[in-house]
Structure formats: C-alpha cells, structure tokens
Amino acid sequence: MITGSPWMSDQVRENGSYPSNDQRFGEFLCALWTTACTALGVPAAETARSASVLRGSLPGWADKHIGFAPEPPSYVAGDGFPAEMSVNWSGTHPELRVLFDCLGDEAWFRRELISVAGSQVSLSGSSAVNRRWGRIHDVFTTHAGRSSSAPLWHSLAWRPPGPIVHKTYFGLYTWPHEERYAAVDAAMRQLGMTAAWEQARARVEGAEGRREIEFFAVDLADGADARVKLYYRNHDADLAEVNRVASVARRHDPVSALAAYRTLAGTRADAGEAALSCLAFRAGLDQPDECTTYLRMADLAADDREAVDRTAALLRREGVDPAAFRALTSALAAGPLEGSRGLLELVSYRAAGRRADVTTYFRFPVYDRPAPGPAVDLEPLPRKDDLAHRHQKEPIVSQDVDRIARYNEQRQQEYAASPLIRLLADENTPEPTKRAVLTYLQPWSNAFQRMISARVTFETDPEQRALALEHQQEEVGHDAILARTRAADTRVVWDPVIEAGASWFVDQFAVLPSIQRTVLAHLALEAGSLVLSQAGTRAFPDDPYFELHDEADVEHLEMGYRVLRRRSDWNAEDLIAVLDRAWQVIGVVSDRIAECARQDSGLVAV
Numbered sequence: 001m002i003t004g005s006p007w008m009s010d011q012v013r014e015n016g017s018y019p020s021n022d023q024r025f026g027e028f029l030c031a032l033w034t035t036a037c038t039a040l041g042v043p044a045a046e047t048a049r050s051a052s053v054l055r056g057s058l059p060g061w062a063d064k065h066i067g068f069a070p071e072p073p074s075y076v077a078g079d080g081f082p083a084e085m086s087v088n089w090s091g092t093h094p095e096l097r098v099l100f101d102c103l104g105d106e107a108w109f110r111r112e113l114i115s116v117a118g119s120q121v122s123l124s125g126s127s128a129v130n131r132r133w134g135r136i137h138d139v140f141t142t143h144a145g146r147s148s149s150a151p152l153w154h155s156l157a158w159r160p161p162g163p164i165v166h167k168t169y170f171g172l173y174t175w176p177h178e179e180r181y182a183a184v185d186a187a188m189r190q191l192g193m194t195a196a197w198e199q200a201r202a203r204v205e206g207a208e209g210r211r212e213i214e215f216f217a218v219d220l221a222d223g224a225d226a227r228v229k230l231y232y233r234n235h236d237a238d239l240a241e242v243n244r245v246a247s248v249a250r251r252h253d254p255v256s257a258l259a260a261y262r263t264l265a266g267t268r269a270d271a272g273e274a275a276l277s278c279l280a281f282r283a284g285l286d287q288p289d290e291c292t293t294y295l296r297m298a299d300l301a302a303d304d305r306e307a308v309d310r311t312a313a314l315l316r317r318e319g320v321d322p323a324a325f326r327a328l329t330s331a332l333a334a335g336p337l338e339g340s341r342g343l344l345e346l347v348s349y350r351a352a353g354r355r356a357d358v359t360t361y362f363r364f365p366v367y368d369r370p371a372p373g374p375a376v377d378l379e380p381l382p383r384k385d386d387l388a389h390r391h392q393k394e395p396i397v398s399q400d401v402d403r404i405a406r407y408n409e410q411r412q413q414e415y416a417a418s419p420l421i422r423l424l425a426d427e428n429t430p431e432p433t434k435r436a437v438l439t440y441l442q443p444w445s446n447a448f449q450r451m452i453s454a455r456v457t458f459e460t461d462p463e464q465r466a467l468a469l470e471h472q473q474e475e476v477g478h479d480a481i482l483a484r485t486r487a488a489d490t491r492v493v494w495d496p497v498i499e500a501g502a503s504w505f506v507d508q509f510a511v512l513p514s515i516q517r518t519v520l521a522h523l524a525l526e527a528g529s530l531v532l533s534q535a536g537t538r539a540f541p542d543d544p545y546f547e548l549h550d551e552a553d554v555e556h557l558e559m560g561y562r563v564l565r566r567r568s569d570w571n572a573e574d575l576i577a578v579l580d581r582a583w584q585v586i587g588v589v590s591d592r593i594a595e596c597a598r599q600d601s602g603l604v605a606v
Helices: 025-039 044-057 106-119 128-139 177-191 194-206 239-246 254-265 304-317 323-332 398-416 419-425 431-458 462-475 478-485 496-511 514-539 544-566 572-601
Strands: 083-088 095-101 152-158 164-171 210-219 227-235 276-282 290-296 344-350 358-362
Touching (some): 025 044, 025 083, 025 323, 044 164, 083 323, 128 177, 177 194, 177 210, 177 227, 194 227, 194 276, 210 276, 239 254, 239 290, 239 462, 254 290, 254 304, 254 462, 304 323, 304 344, 304 358, 398 514, 398 544, 398 572, 419 431, 431 462, 431 478, 431 496, 462 514, 462 544, 478 544, 496 514, 496 572, 514 544, 514 572
Antiparallel strands (some): 083 095, 083 358, 152 164, 164 210, 227 276, 276 290, 290 344, 344 358
C-alpha cells in the first residue's frame, strides 16, 4: 500500500469514505495530489512545488470546511463534491490533473485568467490569452443575453517535469438545447472555427443515436496547438455508435478505438450510461482534429476491482506497464476495491496516433449520499431530422424496413434450397465431395477479404466507414482459418465464374452509394454466409471456420437492419434492386462451387 500522507491510512479504510468532513477543501485536495505524486514516483521537491501551485489556483471555496453535505452541490461528482482527479498514461511520464467547479466564483476566474495569461511567456504579449479567452467567457454569460451564466469549471494538468497547463470548461447542461447551440455558434465565430464546427455538427447529428452538447472547453493558451473542445453526452449508445461519432475527427483509428472500448466494456456491447464524446478543434483545420471517448466504468464494471483490472489490461495492450496505475489506485482508495464502485469513475481513450492515450478519472466518496443533479428544464432531445440545418427526407417508416427484411428472408430461403447448400446439408453426400466444397470455397473466401477492403477504401460517409472498418476487423483472417481447416489439401484452384462473381462485388463496393454498400455487405453477403455456415456446421461439426461464421454472421446481418432503421437516405425500390442482383451473383457462384466439387470428386449430379 502506497500512501502519500498519514491521514490516508487505516482510518480511511474503516468505513469506505474519507475522514475529511472537518478538513478544508484545499487541504484535502492538496493531500490527494501529494498522495498521487508519491504513488507515481514524483520527487518530493517537485511534488511540494506543484501542490503549492494547485492550492493557489483553487477558488474561494478551498478555504471552507468540507462538512457533511455539499453546499452547494456540484455536478462534477455524484455526491456533489466539486473536484475530481485524473491521470493520462501516454508519454514518458504520466500527466496528473485536477478538475474543479468554480461554484460561481467569477472574481476568481478573472484573477486566474490574468495569472495564466502572464505565465504564457512565449507569447508576444502577456495579455493575449486574457483578451482571447475573456471574450469567449462572455459568450456563455448573461452579458451575451443567455438565460443564466454557464457553470464554470477549471483544470490543471501537469506532466513532470514540464509546466502546469490550464483549461476552462463551460457547462451547458442547464440550458435548453437551442440556447446551447446559439452559444457554441457565437464562440466558434469568435475563434474563426465556424466552418469546422458546422461540418462537425452536421456529421455528428447525422450519426445514429441521440446525444446532446454538455460542455464547451478551451485550453488557456494561445499557441497553434491550443484546443477548443465540445463534449457530447450520448444516450443509450453502443460501442459501435460512439466509434462512429469519434470517426468524425480527422485523426481517429476506429479499429484501435473499438478494440479499446471492448476491453473496457467486457462482455457488454453497449457503451454504458452516458458515454461522452469530446471533439477537439484546432485553428486552421476545417474539421475536428481528434476525438476522445469516455466510458463510465462505474456502470460497465461490477466494482472498482473489475474496473481496475480491465483498465490495466488496456494499458498493457497499449504498451504501458500497469503497475503504476495499480499503485495509484490503491493509494487513492478509501477501502478495498472489491465491492466498491465509483472510485475509478471514467476511463477515456483517444485513437489519434499517440500510443497509450488512456486517461483514468478518479472520484472520491467524500459525502455519504448522492447529491441532487442540476436543475434542468429541457425539451426532448432533438432528433437529427428535426434540426433546421439538415434538409433530409422524413425517416423511412418501419414498414419499409419490414418490406426489405421480408424480401431478404425469402431470398435466404431460396438460397437454402440451392445445390451447394443441399450438398452440404445432405447426410448422404460423400466425404470427398464435401471436402471438395471447401477447396472451391477457398477462392471465394479469399476474395471476400478483397470485397470488405474495397468497401472500406471507397466509403466516404464517416458513420458507414466506421461500420465498414468494424466489419473488416471482425472478418480479417477468416480465409486463413478456412485454409487451416483444409490443411491436408494443398491445392490452389482458380475458376473464372468464382472470380467474376467476386469482381462484381468489388466493383459494386466502389460505385454504389453508401447505404447500398452497407446493404450489399450485411444483407446480401452476410445473409448468404449465414445460410452457408448453418449447412457447413452440419457437414463439418466442430469446424472452427463454420462455427465462427454461424455465430458472427447473425450479428453482422443485424448491423445492416440497424442502419436502415436509423437512416433516412434510402428507398426500398433501390435496395431491393441491389439485393436482387447480389443474390443472383451469389447463386451463380454457389452453383459453380457445387458443380466443381461434384466434378472434382467424381459425383454425378442428380
């Protein structure tokens, strides 16, 4: 057990909360900071200097006693405590951060702004930050005609031995949605980022699901790397959905991101309660530069122990020894991690090219009960087709999706009666003929990798490209699994009919509109693969290739229907025409595989 101050010892662990009620806020936070620095191996002299900077940066409430109930409660933590601590694990040294609610101390903000501006020694004038961010601040207050001033949060970030970096956050969560957008529009105009914001807004609000803007944040610096950040709170999102939102950013690796999300979420496919997506804008770019996704481990994991273990697994996968993270968590914990929940509240991941860009967010059980949330008087969340700046068709009625599903199910049933499927499903088919099916299925399986790669290459819709990448990640290597299944048969066969059918699909992925590409992949290829795999598992029990597809293809098929339920830029006639052609090609290729298998094994067609 590593502790950085004597009061965080045995008595801390007696009741699972901190003995902090008679302490002052500033004293308590600085003790936590010192504890974290010690756990991370920061030299004592640097720790003391940084703790002094933290204490001098806190608002007036830092001198007050914590007490037994928050007065007033803050939205930072569920119990109303006005601060949290986080650590980013990328780079040579971890970056330690503290975020806190100013709780209406506007005089403190003005003093802090001047102090931060004066510390920007690289600027041509020390008042540059003051002028720039001062104007932004006014946009979010009653001075600009807002119904109320936005709650103001502030953070300090320190990556030893570098300088401390400051950031400010404007909470938009108490305003109606229309007022939030008006303030963001005005702030982005002040910063010369209107084009990037409008492009991002159109893409985010065109993505599946429902979400709302919750925070507008700025780095208190005036350099080229200074960011403007928008935080979206997602409602009832799954992991694929938050990945599609993140794909709006210029720099985002959806494959790495999805793998990280899955590590954190465990067996769940949803993103948990109120996952956050933070888009970061930089001057001179016409779209968001990067996106950070925050998953709420307090919801996704059974307790803090499980949350810590999953996060450690992610860090290890990213090349970071999780020992320091585990030591830090133990140092900050008020009691055993087993059975506790909420110390490790959030974990974020950013897939923008920097290894191990993982941040862990710690909240502390200071008060013994949840605090009431902020007073919010909101209209229902806006749907993407309700927004004035979008001019799309009305959403397709559910009857059209049902029509597509009925048509596709009929084609699946017809395919189930095809010669190839009957050849596999028939118990009387000789074993050499079944094995020959695998021989001629191999070039089609190889070609399938080209098809899904073509879909990714030619897809330009951010949402659908993220889905295509997810699909590709889950299919990569399946041709190699089939090759291992037929390891005793080393023949490499080529057939013009099979190759022509594969080339047709590759060409269609290059030229079709986005939704039609999705239908081609998920409602045709995956539906056909599902029928084939179900027959294959009967012909080859326990075969890994068919077992894998029998499970995965059901989900891949449903992916396509989910897109149709949530998108409006399609019509049923066009999709049925695409499906008809695709099923014809699948049928021709399958018949050819069956014919070649019979000829190869000497079986006479019946």
